[in-house]
Amino acid sequence: MATDTLVQEDIHSGGQDNWSGGKTPFKASYGKLMMWYFLLSDAFTFAGFLIAYGALRFSMPTWPVPDFVFSSFPGGLHHKPLFFVTFMTFVLLFSSFTMVRAVQEGHRENKKGVVFWMFLTILGGIGFLSCQAWEWNTLLGKEHMTITKNPFGTHAESGVYLTADGKAEGETFEAGDSYLIHKAGAGHGDDAAQGDDAGHEGEGDHAESHYEGPGEYGDAVVDKDGFILRKYKVLEGENAGMIKSESLGPKAFGAIFFFVTGFHGFHVFSGVIFLIIIMLNAATGLYVKRKNGYEMVEKIGLYWHFVDLVWVFVFLVFYLL
Numbered sequence: 001m002a003t004d005t006l007v008q009e010d011i012h013s014g015g016q017d018n019w020s021g022g023k024t025p026f027k028a029s030y031g032k033l034m035m036w037y038f039l040l041s042d043a044f045t046f047a048g049f050l051i052a053y054g055a056l057r058f059s060m061p062t063w064p065v066p067d068f069v070f071s072s073f074p075g076g077l078h079h080k081p082l083f084f085v086t087f088m089t090f091v092l093l094f095s096s097f098t099m100v101r102a103v104q105e106g107h108r109e110n111k112k113g114v115v116f117w118m119f120l121t122i123l124g125g126i127g128f129l130s131c132q133a134w135e136w137n138t139l140l141g142k143e144h145m146t147i148t149k150n151p152f153g154t155h156a157e158s159g160v161y162l163t164a165d166g167k168a169e170g171e172t173f174e175a176g177d178s179y180l181i182h183k184a185g186a187g188h189g190d191d192a193a194q195g196d197d198a199g200h201e202g203e204g205d206h207a208e209s210h211y212e213g214p215g216e217y218g219d220a221v222v223d224k225d226g227f228i229l230r231k232y233k234v235l236e237g238e239n240a241g242m243i244k245s246e247s248l249g250p251k252a253f254g255a256i257f258f259f260v261t262g263f264h265g266f267h268v269f270s271g272v273i274f275l276i277i278i279m280l281n282a283a284t285g286l287y288v289k290r291k292n293g294y295e296m297v298e299k300i301g302l303y304w305h306f307v308d309l310v311w312v313f314v315f316l317v318f319y320l321l
Contacts, residue, residue, distance in 0.1 A: 039303065046264075050260070063154065064178065064249050066082065067082065068178035068180075072138050082319055082320075092268075092311055095120070095125055096304065098120040098124060102116075102118045102121060103294075106282075106287075109288070111283070111285065118282065118297070125268055125271060129269060144183050144227075147255040148251050149248060150248055150251050151248060153178070154177070154178050157234050159244070179246065181227050183227055183228070184228055221245060232246070264310060271304050278300050
């Protein structure tokens with residue numbers, strides 16, 4: 001009876017040992033499957049951050065306009081909305097192409113090709129991080145945006161700035177126009193000669209200004225943090241004729257911008273470190289004996305493509321919408 005039972009079980013199993021192991025689910029190795037699990041969980045994390053950004057943005061009466069906030073370009077150039085971040089995006093996406101080529105060369109067991117294209121991918125990652133460092137330095141050092149202070153604001157109503165003698169004879173602005181609040185004695189760029197009001201209106205540069213008294217910015221006050229808050233007279237609406245002062249933009253903007261872009265930058269930095277390690281391993285011939293199409297290169301490639309894809313959504317949410 002026992003023999004008959006074993007024979008029947010063998011027939012039902014097709015004559016194969018179901019407990020032999022080594023079978024890859026979904027035709028993917030264990031390592032690649034675990035990488036997909038990790039990327040899926042990380043995708044949920046980024047999705048949560050971007051949803052939080054959307055919730056904060058639409059809960060605020062005004063929000064900084066990306067075209068105005070991200071309009072600086074290296075070399076002292078201004079009025080270049082999103083030019084620099086577009087260049088950053090191109091650098092990162094091009095590194096995704098070089099990563100594809102590295103994986104292809106791995107499938108061909110071409111060690112030199114793998115090393116060459118991975119090296120270009122590493123350069124792309126370093127280039128992106130360098131661009132992000134410049135952007136952060138500009139926002140933090142020159143425009144004084146921090147996780148708790150946001151000098152970029154948007155007018156909620158039309159008005160006219162007051163002059164030094166308190167008269168409403170300054171430049172006018174419309175509801176929705178952007179402005180950058182300067183700090184007393186702090187520089188913001190290279191175009192100080194363009195006028196006292198540059199950098200405050202949506203059409204102005206992020207220009208260098210030094211506060212020496214009420215006359216330079218008309219009727220203004222300096223808050224406890226040194227930000228120069230100009231006074232203006234409301235021209236339209238239910239508050240017409242009322243005298244108000246500029247106010248800092250929603251501080252949530254700086255906090256979530258630095259957190260999300262920093263979190264993504266950490267992923268890029270980590271990816272560059274892993275790319276360097278795997279490239280060196282490939283160069284020494286470590287993966288040659290495995291004859292598995294340089295699977296380790298393919299796994300880091302999955303991670304790198306994920307990082308690039310996430311940046312596309314960050315770019316869309318923070319810089320375009």
